[in-house]
Amino acid sequence: MTEDIDTRELFHRYEGNPILAASDFPEMMNAAFNPGAVMFEGETLLLVRLEQRSGLSQLAVATSADGRTGWTIDPDRVLIPETGSFAEYWGIEDPRITKVGDEYLILYTGYSAGGTVICLAVTRDFRTFDRRGVIMSPEDKDAALFPTTFGGRWALIHRPAPATAELGSHIWLSWSPDMKHWGDAKVLVPARRGGWWDANRVGLGPPPMLTDQGWLVCYHGVRTTVSGSIYRLGLALLDRDHPDQVLLRGNEWVFGPSTPYERSGDVPDVVFPCGWILREDGDTIDMYYGAADSTVCLASASLADLLEHLQRHPCTESTDLRHRRRASSMVPPQVD
Incomplete structure (x- = not known):
């Protein structure tokens, strides 16, 4: 652990960013961003969200031996919106991949005609996909599964939308015996209020x-200002055996938009990761993220540094929703 952890960036951007753009794919696309990431057959595999010029999105596979350069794109390895599917009527977005045994479980957002839903697809080879359909009804998104069960139940992190924006959008955790029927839900990481960097909504x-x-x-946190929204990243730590228990939540954001490719694009001031990989040294984390909803980028960090930062900068303010409700009348309007 270095002594200057409080005075330097935890994540280091790859100097070759962006690592993938729409022009790298064979079909004409508007943007390539928000990839899921996993190691597959000794290579880094990204499942990239491709936005067509129509505005609808699909998912495509890109692989690399070193996770940085030499990306191979196979036009046959794609997951496209299912024809005639109400749940995927306006496209599929933002995949997150969890490996369970020999299978890869992909949760992605279906942009349905009734709002965003969480869909599940399972694959062994990233060529054929077994679609399991909708597992969470609208409005819901930003979902991922844990790679193991807890007391015989699967755990799902997700972000349902509130009835009104003023309530804030929070990260929830739900349970299931079969990955199909979900319940016993509770708020895991609530959005904060006031001037906090994650004051309006949060998502995995x-x-x-x-x-x-x-x-x-x-997780990403969103703060809305008079010039627009800013998406930054923060950290939390959950109990190993009881993931519905938050041990630590960071006080500060640890990664935010600062470069031209993050501050300018289809959606400015956004860094949005859907995948990260812990490398063989057991400490290096490569995080793959969408920059400004336009390109795919890479930033790396030390796992030890991230955990140390959480220990040294825990949130000390209550984020209990009951406290928020009592104090809401005392929160001044946000003007910055």
Whole structure:
């Protein structure tokens, strides 16, 4: 651990960013962004969201031996919206991949005619996909599964939308015996209020990563200002055996838009990761993220540094929703 952890960036951008753009894919696309990530057959595999010029999205596979350069794109390895599907009527978006045994479980957002839904597809080869359909009804998104069961039940992190924006959008955790019937839901990470960097809404980034201290969660937080919204990233730590228990939540954001490719694009001021990979050294994390809803980029961090940062900068303010409700009348309007 270095002594200057409080005075330097935790994530380091790859100097060759962006690593993928719409022009790298064979069909004419508007944007390539928000990839899921996993190791597959010794290579880094990204499942990239491709937005067509129509505005609808599909998912495509890109692979690389070093996870940085030399990306191979197979036009036959795609997951496209299912013809005639109400759930995928306006496209599919933002995949998150969890490996369970020999299978890869992909949760993605279906943009239905009735709102966003969470869909599940399962694959072994990223060529054929067994669609399991909708597992969470609208409005819901930003979902990932844990790679193991807890007391015989699967756990799902997701972000349902509130009835009104003023209530804030929070990260929830739900349980299921079969990955189909979900319930016993509770708020896991609530959005904060006032001037906080994650004051309006929060949502899961990559799937949770198991560490010796618990499940590390990276989430995006959104703060709305008079010039627009800013998407930044924060950290939380969940109990290893009881993932509905938050052990730590960071006080500060740890990664935010600052470069031209993050601050300018289809949606400015956005960094949005859907996948990360812990490398063989057991410490290096490569995080793959969408920049400004336009390109795919890479940033790397030390797992030890992230955990140390959480320990040194925990949130000390109550984020209990009952406290929020009592205090809501005392929160001044946001003007910045």
